[in-house]
Amino acid sequence: MISLVRAELRKYVTTRLSWSMPLAMAVLGGLFAALQGLFLAVIGEFPAPDGSMIVPAELFGEEVVARLVYTGAVQIGYLLALVLGILSMSGEFRHKTITATLLAAPRRGRLIAAKVVSVAVVVALNAVAFTVGSVAGGAITLAIGDLALFPDPAGLLATFARMILVLVLWGLMGFGLGVLITNQVVALFVGVGVTLLVEPLLGLGLTFVEQLADASKFFPSQASMSALDLFAGVDAGAAQTLGAAQDALSWGWATLVLLGYAAVMATLGWVLTARRDVA
Amino acid sequence: MTTPSAPSPSGTGITVRGLTKTFGSFTAVDDLSFEVAPGRVTGFLGPNGAGKTTTLRMLLGLVRPTAGEALIGGRRYADLPAPMSTVGAALEATGFHPGRSGRNHLRVLAASHGIPDRRVDELLDLVGIPAAARKKAGGYSMGMRQRLGLAAALLGDPDVLLLDEPANGLDPEGIRWMRGFMRHLAQEQGKTVLVSSHLLGEVEQTVEDVVIIANGRMARQGTIDELRGEPAVLVRVGDPAALARVLQEAGLEVQPEDGGLRVSGADAARVGEAAHAAGHPVHELRPLRTDLERLFLELTESPEHRNRNLATGTEAA
Ligand SMILES: Nc1ncnc2c1ncn2[C@@H]1O[C@H](COP(=O)(O)OP(=O)(O)OP(=O)(O)O)[C@@H](O)[C@H]1O
Numbered sequence: 149m150i151s152l153v154r155a156e157l158r159k160y161v162t163t164r165l166s167w168s169m170p171l172a173m174a175v176l177g178g179l180f181a182a183l184q185g186l187f188l189a190v191i192g193e194f195p196a197p198d199g200s201m202i203v204p205a206e207l208f209g210e211e212v213v214a215r216l217v218y219t220g221a222v223q224i225g226y227l228l229a230l231v232l233g234i235l236s237m238s239g240e241f242r243h244k245t246i247t248a249t250l251l252a253a254p255r256r257g258r259l260i261a262a263k264v265v266s267v268a269v270v271v272a273l274n275a276v277a278f279t280v281g282s283v284a285g286g287a288i289t290l291a292i293g294d295l296a297l298f299p300d301p302a303g304l305l306a307t308f309a310r311m312i313l314v315l316v317l318w319g320l321m322g323f324g325l326g327v328l329i330t331n332q333v334v335a336l337f338v339g340v341g342v343t344l345l346v347e348p349l350l351g352l353g354l355t356f357v358e359q360l361a362d363a364s365k366f367f368p369s370q371a372s373m374s375a376l377d378l379f380a381g382v383d384a385g386a387a388q389t390l391g392a393a394q395d396a397l398s399w400g401w402a403t404l405v406l407l408g409y410a411a412v413m414a415t416l417g418w419v420l421t422a423r424r425d426v427a
Numbered sequence: 428m429t430t431p432s433a434p435s436p437s438g439t440g441i442t443v444r445g446l447t448k449t450f451g452s453f454t455a456v457d458d459l460s461f462e463v464a465p466g467r468v469t470g471f472l473g474p475n476g477a478g479k480t481t482t483l484r485m486l487l488g489l490v491r492p493t494a495g496e497a498l499i500g501g502r503r504y505a506d507l508p509a510p511m512s513t514v515g516a517a518l519e520a521t522g523f524h525p526g527r528s529g530r531n532h533l534r535v536l537a538a539s540h541g542i543p544d545r546r547v548d549e550l551l552d553l554v555g556i557p558a559a560a561r562k563k564a565g566g567y568s569m570g571m572r573q574r575l576g577l578a579a580a581l582l583g584d585p586d587v588l589l590l591d592e593p594a595n596g597l598d599p600e601g602i603r604w605m606r607g608f609m610r611h612l613a614q615e616q617g618k619t620v621l622v623s624s625h626l627l628g629e630v631e632q633t634v635e636d637v638v639i640i641a642n643g644r645m646a647r648q649g650t651i652d653e654l655r656g657e658p659a660v661l662v663r664v665g666d667p668a669a670l671a672r673v674l675q676e677a678g679l680e681v682q683p684e685d686g687g688l689r690v691s692g693a694d695a696a697r698v699g700e701a702a703h704a705a706g707h708p709v710h711e712l713r714p715l716r717t718d719l720e721r722l723f724l725e726l727t728e729s730p731e732h733r734n735r736n737l738a739t740g741t742e743a744a
């Protein structure tokens with residue numbers, strides 16, 4: 149089992165993806181964190197619906213602003229993590245390496261388990277690169293805005309840990325998707341399309357249905373924001389001015405919801421893989 | 428203590444029993460049964476679409492049989508403790524990641540079985556692509572892919588090799604190399620080799636046993652010598668009837684053929700000497716070789732085996 153994980157990790161480090169993906173993660177993390185910082189720290193104020201000016205650093209405190217800035221790129225981060233997860237399985241079908249892989253690891257349950265572990269490891273490493281990039285990009289803007297860079301070090305570390313966890317969970321959801329849909333192009337299209345398009349539209353649609361209005365907090369993107377727990381210690385009403393969902397899930401529940409998605413997809417994929425003919 | 432079904436102690440054999448695979452309503456492999464003896468080279472022959480690759484994939488646990496079983500050394504592939512150390516397989520349509528070097532492709536497989544990099548380099552030397560294997564596989568020629576596939580099959584130093592059309596895409600030099608290589612594996616290393624081909628002539632000099640299938644069904648199996656039949660010679664003289672009597676008295680089996688005589692169970696020297704001693708000037712004397720390729724075509728294209736894959740095609744044409 150350990151040797152199968154080692155083989156999977158070796159697959160990853162022997163292609164271009166092993167450096168291009170962390171690089172993309174760090175650069176995009178930095179850019180989008182800096183963009184968030186531009187609004188929250190450099191400009192540092194925006195009009196509220198009632199016309200008065202909101203100054204985030206005063207309203208929420210500098211810790212919250214730092215958290216928001218450093219995690220400002222998280223949507224890009226989890227999309228890339230999703231892609232990494234998808235590629236792990238669908239890449240094998242695309243390049244027809246699945247035959248060689250299954251000859252080396254004919255017990256498919258073990259193969260899936262080894263891949264789950266390797267996806268978690270690979271995405272975690274990429275998530276570290278992403279976090280480093282985000283901190284670099286965010287810190288520059290916080291410094292320009294004359295705000296504290298690390299106002300609450302322990303709290304920020306917890307936020308980074310949660311962000312890495314969220315990315316790993318998205319990687320596992322992507323893995324499940326890649327096992328379910330072996331056609332790589334279709335899997336990528338579905339994964340990114342659902343996240344960027346279907347989920348927000350569905351969420352919007354649900355706001356018109358009274359009984360289901362609450363359901364959107366269980367959607368992957370919304371649950372991810374809850375899992376980051378960005379507005380800890382902030383008045384809920386004030387948090388909503390910055391886009392926090394109404395009665396969002398607690399971060400623990402949100403994490404479990406994401407884990408649930410990943411588990412359901414990976415299990416479905418496993419069941420399908422166990423009986424699928426590879427020809 | 429040995430029962431007839433016990434696996435031979437001197438190697439690992441293959442057992443295929445009642446093996447059937449249907450894709451939808453199409454029966455690709457139909458109640459196929461055969462044995463591959465340990466330590467021998469067996470040709471697995473059949474025209475395109477006969478079901479060779481499907482059978483090999485079932486042996487390797489890649490395709491799930493609809494019925495029957497396919498065992499290696501008495502076990503299913505997935506139940507082998509270290510599969511690559513028991514069975515090495517080079518299948519057609521095995522891919523390589525275009526951005527990964529051939530050497531790294533092997534290193535990935537090696538990692539799954541705890542095989543050291545040293546072994547990888549050894550094999551790359553053996554199949555003759557040590558330098559090229561450091562380049563990305565995306566640019567490999569067909570011949571290099573075949574050699575890399577073979578190296579992958581040999582990685583775990585297996586007892587059994589399953590090779591699916593290994594000569595496909597090789598140039599004449601490559602084909603010669605491949606033949607020599609298979610002989611080396613079987614004769615010097617005592618490996619069991621099952622090699623598929625759609626050309627009997629291609630493996631004729633390499634294999635000892637043959638399994639011929641057509642449309643997923645068994646057409647013929649046996650040793651290549653059985654397939655060739657008894658050696659025979661054709662002799663032509665002025666008075667065939669007289670010579671026939673002489674030869675029959677000498678205990679040979681004689682049949683008229685093509686204006687001459689077909690003599691079974693004797694070589695040209697013996698027939699020539701007999702004719703000379705009896706005073707028959709010989710007009711022609713030549714060994715009759717069984718045309719295996721023709722036999723193969725007869726076997727696989729007899730009415731009950733006419734290629735189902737082509738049937739609708741010719742109608743449409
Ligand atoms: N996954 C599949 N789905 C449907 N039909 C299939 C599948 N795999 C194989 N077949 C069909 O089964 C038959 C046997 O195919 P197979 O590849 O085993 O033949 P083969 O003997 O290896 O032929 P070739 O010499 O061309 O390689 C063919 O008619 C093929 O079209």
Ligand SMILES: [Mg+2]
Nearest residue numbers: 479480519591
């Ligand atoms: Mg084939």
